[in-house]
Amino acid sequence: MNVIVDYKCGNPASICNMLKKIGFQSVISDDPEVIRKADRIIFPGVGSFDFGAGSVRKSGIADAMEHKVFKERTPILGICVGLQLMCRTGEEGVLPGLGWIEADCVKFDNSRLGPEDKVPHMGWAEVTAKNDAGLLSGFEEEPSFYFVHSYHVRTDGDDIVAATAHHGYDFTAGIVKGNIAGVQFHPEKSHQFGMTFLGNFMRWNPAAQ
Amino acid sequence: MRRIRVIPALLVEKGRLVKTLKFGARTYVGDPVNTVKILNDKQVDELLMLDIGATRYGSKPDMKMITEIASECFMPLAYGGGITELDQAKRIFAVGVEKVVVNAALFHHPKLIGEIATIYGAQAVVVSIDAKKGMFGGYSTVTHGGAKKTPMNPVQAAKRAVELGAGEIMISNVDHDAVMKGYDIDLIRAVADAVPVPVIAAGGAGSTADFVAAVTEGHASAVAAGALFVFRGPHRAVLVNYPNRAVLKAEVFGKV
Numbered sequence: 484m485n486v487i488v489d490y491k492c493g494n495p496a497s498i499c500n501m502l503k504k505i506g507f508q509s510v511i512s513d514d515p516e517v518i519r520k521a522d523r524i525i526f527p528g529v530g531s532f533d534f535g536a537g538s539v540r541k542s543g544i545a546d547a548m549e550h551k552v553f554k555e556r557t558p559i560l561g562i563c564v565g566l567q568l569m570c571r572t573g574e575e576g577v578l579p580g581l582g583w584i585e586a587d588c589v590k591f592d593n594s595r596l597g598p599e600d601k602v603p604h605m606g607w608a609e610v611t612a613k614n615d616a617g618l619l620s621g622f623e624e625e626p627s628f629y630f631v632h633s634y635h636v637r638t639d640g641d642d643i644v645a646a647t648a649h650h651g652y653d654f655t656a657g658i659v660k661g662n663i664a665g666v667q668f669h670p671e672k673s674h675q676f677g678m679t680f681l682g683n684f685m686r687w688n689p690a691a692q
Numbered sequence: 693m694r695r696i697r698v699i700p701a702l703l704v705e706k707g708r709l710v711k712t713l714k715f716g717a718r719t720y721v722g723d724p725v726n727t728v729k730i731l732n733d734k735q736v737d738e739l740l741m742l743d744i745g746a747t748r749y750g751s752k753p754d755m756k757m758i759t760e761i762a763s764e765c766f767m768p769l770a771y772g773g774g775i776t777e778l779d780q781a782k783r784i785f786a787v788g789v790e791k792v793v794v795n796a797a798l799f800h801h802p803k804l805i806g807e808i809a810t811i812y813g814a815q816a817v818v819v820s821i822d823a824k825k826g827m828f829g830g831y832s833t834v835t836h837g838g839a840k841k842t843p844m845n846p847v848q849a850a851k852r853a854v855e856l857g858a859g860e861i862m863i864s865n866v867d868h869d870a871v872m873k874g875y876d877i878d879l880i881r882a883v884a885d886a887v888p889v890p891v892i893a894a895g896g897a898g899s900t901a902d903f904v905a906a907v908t909e910g911h912a913s914a915v916a917a918g919a920l921f922v923f924r925g926p927h928r929a930v931l932v933n934y935p936n937r938a939v940l941k942a943e944v945f946g947k948v
Contacts, residue, residue: 496788530813603815
């Protein structure tokens with residue numbers, strides 16, 4: 484079962500719509516028991532870090548996801564704020580993140596942005612694959628994805644950086660650490676590039692790598 | 693090369709897709725859901741759907757239509773029209789819409805902007821500002837499809853919107869709507885230079901050159917167009933269209 488985690492902080496319907504379009508059934512759920520049965524988890528999110536961090540903890544969703552991610556090694560994909568919540572801390576709020584990856588979530592550094600680089604960074608950007616474990620492959624042309632964010636992930640090391648994109652400077656657009664993947668962009672809103680990417684994730688077998 | 697967003701802006705009134713001229717005379721364009729399907733197939737960057745009748749006729753967002761449209765959209769979708777309460781915005785987000793657009797709410801329900809931004813983030817709230825140039829050159833902000841004047845000029849309105857929590861501003865000059873002779877560049881620049889958030893230029897695009905001017909001279913971060921994407925030729929025959937990626941690269945992204 485493919486589960487899209489609904490913690491009242493995201494747009495699970497869009498992801499469900501795109502998965503259906505590419506031939507995958509999924510359920511949207513906020514029930515920790517459903518999450519515990521998942522074969523594959525998508526952890527979406529839009530909005531504020533604190534709202535998400537609070538919501539995901541108090542509902543028991545975080546515990547269920549941690550069991551899956553660390554005990555069962557279930558493949559998980561964080562999207563946007565979902566990725567950001569995997570970090571230790573978020574500059575946006577006061578609540579800690581889940582701390583699954585050696586990274587923090589920081590605001591775009593204004594001192595490194597040009598006058599035309601507004602925040603939120605909103606729009607399409609080309610994505611350059613790094614240590615992407617095959618997730619960013621199979622595109623017919625140079626992939627562009629849709630981004631909407633004021634914060635981005637800053638990792639301790641380059642090893643978990645799966646992709647970068649450019650807005651004033653190169654920032655981390657995706658991470659892969661074992662069975663944990665996360666992207667700052669919105670595949671569910673990125674036309675055929677998003678479909679290819681989500682298809683890659685749905686077929687991803689991190690244990691084989 | 694800069695990858696700016698080129699956004700078709702579709703107008704709905706009583707369930708029909710229309711195109712206005714200077715916010716007045718309507719041309720029937722077609723069925724909203726079918727048109728969105730066409731634009732989705734053309735892989736547009738983003739889509740803006742505004743119900744221009746909702747505030748004027750005091751109706752609520754048409755959730756059935758919004759749900760149908762959202763399920764056809766594999767690109768970002770913004771919806772505006774008649775949103776006065778947080779619960780309405782919540783329902784709109786829940787069916788797969790990324791952003792809500794408010795216009796009259798800036799004046800009548802200003803708290804709503806912050807309420808939405810607190811839960812969904814500033815990027816989820818677009819404040820659309822419609823401006824009219826007065827006889828003596830100054831601009832005023834109007835609502836209700838241009839029928840009501842407000843006490844703020846567009847720069848004041850945009851700054852206020854950002855203070856309240858808006859993550860994006862859309863600005864248009866009512867008198868440029870569908871004229872297709874270019875945006876009001878002075879107006880767009882005044883607003884874009886006054887706020888730190890992205891500004892969408894709207895109202896008046898007649899060619900891809902107008903997009904370039906909105907960005908290079910108007911300092912906009914994105915461009916919206918209505919008539920250009922629903923009409924073809926001098927007689928304004930209805931034909932939904934959108935430039936392909938190669939054309940956008942050559943005529944827009946490469947020039948801004």
